[in-house]
Amino acid sequence: MNLVFASGVLFPQKVGPLEYFRGLPDEYPDALFPNVKGIDSVEQRAKQLAEEIDQKKFPSGPIHIIAHSMGGLDARRFLVEGPKSLTERVVSLSTIATPHHGSLIADLLAGELEGSLITDLLAGRFDGLARIVSWPLRRVIEAFPGLRKNALDDLTTNFAKSFNEKFHDVPTVTYYSYAGSDNTSLALTPTHKFIARRGKTPDERSNDGLVTLASAAWSRRLTEDPWPADHFGVVGHNIDTLDAVRGFNHIEAYRRVVDRALATPPS
Numbered sequence: 001m002n003l004v005f006a007s008g009v010l011f012p013q014k015v016g017p018l019e020y021f022r023g024l025p026d027e028y029p030d031a032l033f034p035n036v037k038g039i040d041s042v043e044q045r046a047k048q049l050a051e052e053i054d055q056k057k058f059p060s061g062p063i064h065i066i067a068h069s070m071g072g073l074d075a076r077r078f079l080v081e082g083p084k085s086l087t088e089r090v091v092s093l094s095t096i097a098t099p100h101h102g103s104l105i106a107d108l109l110a111g112e113l114e115g116s117l118i119t120d121l122l123a124g125r126f127d128g129l130a131r132i133v134s135w136p137l138r139r140v141i142e143a144f145p146g147l148r149k150n151a152l153d154d155l156t157t158n159f160a161k162s163f164n165e166k167f168h169d170v171p172t173v174t175y176y177s178y179a180g181s182d183n184t185s186l187a188l189t190p191t192h193k194f195i196a197r198r199g200k201t202p203d204e205r206s207n208d209g210l211v212t213l214a215s216a217a218w219s220r221r222l223t224e225d226p227w228p229a230d231h232f233g234v235v236g237h238n239i240d241t242l243d244a245v246r247g248f249n250h251i252e253a254y255r256r257v258v259d260r261a262l263a264t265p266p267s
Contacts (some may be wrong), residue, residue, distance in 0.1 A: 007069075070099070076167050107157055170193055180229045182229055
């Protein structure tokens with residue numbers, strides 16, 4: 001089976017003993033875990049994804065891509081613009097917690113949301129707390145100009161609108177989408193509440209701390225019920241402790257994702 005696990009923004013596939021997709025390299029030792037640059041734009045990352053898949057040189061058979069977060073946008077662009085020798089072999093794309101319609105937190109960090117910190121604090125809203133928590137992230141963004149110009153901008157709702165108008169589904173590819181909708185780490189509590197307060201519909205309020213169910217759903221409704229984990233928990237991490245998420249078996253969840261993908265008939 002030809003599996004590709006595409007990672008999201010900022011973090012590499014492996015840092016010391018920490019794996020982006022916790023435990024999945026052992027579960028799927030023959031799969032490709034592409035190393036794309038974490039702070040590059042979707043355009044750049046899609047090209048890197050194509051290069052990595054080409055270098056892997058799957059000898060034969062259909063290819064299935066499973067992508068987390070921004071990796072799903074990279075894969076969608078790759079499927080439209082990538083070399084036909086590769087894209088015509090892709091049968092399915094499964095996206096997990098991908099902000100297909102953008103992320104309010106990216107909007108917040110990019111300064112694209114209305115309202116002020118003082119107003120939010122006086123109103124006693126979680127918006128203010130989310131803005132305070134985002135302050136160190138803003139310092140990181142300032143230290144890496146490429147992140148602000150490339151990756152962060154490509155996760156905003158404004159970018160998503162133009163991206164979706166241009167990069168439509170490929171008829172020969174089956175698209176699946178999955179999402180998390182729980183708050184399993186304290187670090188994402190402020191952003192989780194921030195998004196929940198601003199949502200207008202249940203799916204816009206339910207979120208994983210960074211991405212809503214409404215944004216994660218693509219091409220159809222979510223493929224299965226939301227997973228009980230936050231944005232990092234869906235790949236097996238509790239960012240408070242760097243341990244696995246308690247009460248959620250992400251390995252079993254990915255087995256379902258993989259089994260469903262492999263059962264997809266070629267178009």
